[in-house]
Amino acid sequence: MxxxxxxxxxxxxxxxxxxxxxxxxxxxxxxxxFSDKYLFYTNVTISVTLSSVGDLLEQCYEISVGEQEKYDFKRTMHMGFSGVAVGVLCHHWYKVLDKFIIGKTYDMVAKKLLLDQLIFSPIMIITFFGSVALFEENPLQNFKEEVRSKFLTLYRAEWMVWPPAQIINFYFLPTRYRVLYDNTISLGYDIYTSQVKHSKGLKSSSKDKIIGTK
The missing domain is CATH 1.20.5 (Single alpha-helices involved in coiled-coils or other helix-helix interfaces)
Incomplete structure (x- = not known):
C-alpha cells in the first residue's frame, strides 16, 4: 500500500x-x-484569424437557415485578407493615439474615443470594402456601390458597439494589448460585418457579385 x-x-x-x-x-x-519586436505580426495574425472566424460563423448561420448550401472558403479568405488591412491600421492607430494624447484621465479617454469614432471608424469601413473589392468583378465600381449602399449601415453599428468597448480599451489597457481586445470584442461585429457585406438585399445593383459566392 x-x-x-x-x-x-x-x-x-x-x-x-x-x-x-x-x-x-x-x-x-x-x-x-506581445513584445515590441513581434507585436505588429501578432496584431495582424489576430485580426486575420478573427475576421476569418467571424465569416465562418456567419456562413454557418446562413447554411442553417438555407441561404447557402455549403461553406465558401474563398469568401472566408477574402474576409481574412481584409483582416490584414484592419490589423495593420489598428496597430499603428493605437500607437499614434497614445503618442499624441498622453494619459488616462476622463478627458484624454473622451478625446481618443471621439477621434476613434469620427476619424478612424470611417477609414476602417472604407478600407474593409476596398480590401475585399480587390477580389471582386469590377472592383472600383463595386467598391463605390458598396460604400454608397452599406457604409451608413456599418457606421451606425459602430456607434452602438464601440464607444462603451473603447472606454475600457483606452482607460484600462496598455497599448500592446489593445488590438487583441479590439478583435476579441469585434468577433461578434465581424459576424455582422460579413452579413452586411454579403447581403444581397443591401446591394444597390444585383449585377455586382463576389467571385466564388452565390
Missing part, C-alpha cells in the same frame, strides 16, 4: 511539473508575442 501511495504521489508530482512547465512556456510565448 505504501509503494502504491508513493507511486501515486510521484505521478501527481510529475503531472504538476509538466503542467507548470506548460504554463511557463505559454507565458513566455505570450510575452514574446
Amino acid at each position: 505504501k509503494m502504491q501511495a508513493i507511486g501515486i504521489t510521484w505521478r501527481k508530482l510529475a503531472t504538476n511539473i509538466r503542467s507548470s512547465s506548460s504554463v511557463t512556456r505559454l507565458k513566455k510565448a505570450v510575452k514574446v508575442s
